[in-house]
Amino acid sequence: MLDRAVIDALFPADLPEPEQWEQQYPPRQLPEAAQVTRFAPSPTGFVHIGGIYTATIDRDVATHSGGVYLVRIEDTDQSREVEGALTQFARGFEYFHLAADEDDGHGAYGPYRQSDRERIYLTYVRHLLRQGKAYLCFATKDELAEITARQQAAKVPPGYYGRWAIWRDADPADVAAKLSDGTPYVVRFRAPDDAAKRRVRFTDAIRGELEHEANRNDTVILKSSDQSPRLPTYHFAHAVDDHLMRVNLVVRGDEWISSVPLHLQLFDALGFVPPTYAHIAPLMKQIPGGKRKLSKRNDPEASVDFYLQAGYPAEPVLYYLRGLANGRLAEMPLDAALTTPIRLDQCGAAGPLVDLVKLEDISADYIATLTSRQVFDAVRAWATQHDPELADALNTETDLALRAIAVEREGVDNPRKDLHKWSDFRPAYGFFFPQLFTPLAGTNDQRITPLGVAPDVATSFARDFADGYEHRTDSQEWFNQLRELAATHGFAPTAKEYKNNPDAYAGSIREASQLVRVALTGSTRSPDLHAITQALGADEVLRRLRALGV
Structure with missing residues (x-):
C-alpha cells in the first residue's frame, strides 16, 4: 500500500476531505417515504423516447411521494459528446413537461453536470487510495491485450482481476519509479479478495429479489492521469453523485442489472447507503416473427425529435407511455391517467411494444376534444418551428383558419378526427388557404x-x-x-x-x-x-x- 504522502501528492493540496462534501450536501429534509429520483442523460447521443419514458416514471414517483426529481448530465465521456445533444434534451424535456425540480442552473445539490464535479470525485478517489481500496495501475494497452489473449488461451473469464491484475499488489517502489518517470496511470477499484466466490442478492423495486455473481474485476474508477480534467468513469461517478445528491431510487434500463454487483461494492467501499434500483424493461417494436428493442439507428420513432417534428401533442404521448408502464392507466380517461400515480410494482419485466397506430388513434381522440382555438394555437406553435410557410398562412389568415378548423368540429356530437398530429394539418386543411392552394388549371x-x-x-x-x-x-x-x-x-x-x-x-x-x-x-x-x-x-x-x- 502506498504511503499517504505519496497518494496526497497526486492530488491538489487544497482538495477538501469527504466530511466537507458531506456537510455541503446534507441529508434532505423530506417526508419519510419521499423518493429522490434522477434522470441522468449522457450527451454521447440523442435522447431516445425510452428516455422520456424513464424520466416520466422518475418525475411521477418523486412527485407523488413528496420527493425530488433531478436531472444530472453525465458527461464524463467527453470524447464521445455529440454536438447539440444537450439542446435536444432540453427541447424534449420542455415539450413533454418534464421540467426537473433540480438541474443545471438551480438546486442546492449541484453542480448537476459531472464535468463540473471533478474536485468532488477526486476527494473520494483519494479516500479509497488512502484506505487501500483502490490502486494506481500503469498497465499499457499492449499489456492489457496480452492479458486478454492469455485468458482466452487458458479459457478463463476475461478481465483485470486476481493474478491477472498486474498492478494490484505492486511493490510501492515500482509504483514510485513509474510516478517519477511521469508514466500515465489510471486508478482502479480493488474488488474484494473473495469476490469470485461470492453471490450478490438485492431487491429490485420492479423485479423483486435478484441474484448475480459478485463483481471480480478491478474496474477503472479514475481515467488516465494525462487527461484534463481528471474525470471518473460512470460507475464511480454515479455512486458519488447519487450519495451526495441523496438519491434513494434509481430508475434505469435493465441493461444495467449486470452492473449492480459492482455498484454495490463501490457504495460499500465508500461507506454509502446504496439506493434502491428499479430496472425497467426496454421499449420494443413488433417485427415479423417477433419483437426487438426500439432502435435509434433503425427506427425513426425511437428518437424524441420524431415526435416533436411530426407534432404529436405531448399529452397523448405521455398518456400512452404511462399506459405502457402501468396497464391500468391505459384503461383510464386521459386526464385521470396523467394524474394517477405510476406504481413501480406494476411495471412489467417484459418490454412493452410501441405501436404508432395505437398512439395515432389516441392522439386523434385527444385532438378531437380541443376547441378550434386550442387546435389553432397548437398548430401555429408547431408550424413556427417546423413549417414556416404554414405558420405565415395561419398568422395572415387567422379568422379563415379558425373557420376552417371549426368545420365539423364545433357544435357537433362527433367531431372530425382527421388530425393525429400537427403535421397532418397542412394535408387536411391547407386547401383553405389561398397561399397554400393551387387552383385547378x-x-x-x-x-x-x-x-x-x-x-x-x-x-x-x-x-x-x-x-x-x-x-x-x-x-x-x-x-x-x-x-x-x-x-x-x-x-x-x-x-x-x-x-x-x-x-x-x-x-x-x-x-x-x-x-x-x-x-x-x-x-x-x-x-x-x-x-x-x-x-x-x-x-x-x-x-x-x-x-x-x-
Missing part, C-alpha cells in the same frame, strides 16, 4: 381526370355554376342550386339512375358534387362541402370555380 388538371366526366361538360358546368352562384347559408338550399344545375348539364339525379343507364347521362349528382369538391379543395375527400364554402367565403369559392371553368 382547367379540365386538363389531373385532379379532375379520375371523375370520368367529359372535359367540355366539366368546363361548362363549372362556368355556369360560377355565373349563377348564390352563396346560400342554408345547406339544403345551397345544394339545391347545385342539383338543379347538374340536371341541366345531363347529370342523373341519383347514383342509382346513372348506374342503370350510364349512356344516358354525363354522370350522377355524385360526380357533379365531386367536380365542385375538387375545384374547391383539390381532392375528392374533404369535410362537408357546404361548410367548406362558408369557411372560404363567396369570393374565394368563385375564384376556384372559374379556374376550372376556363
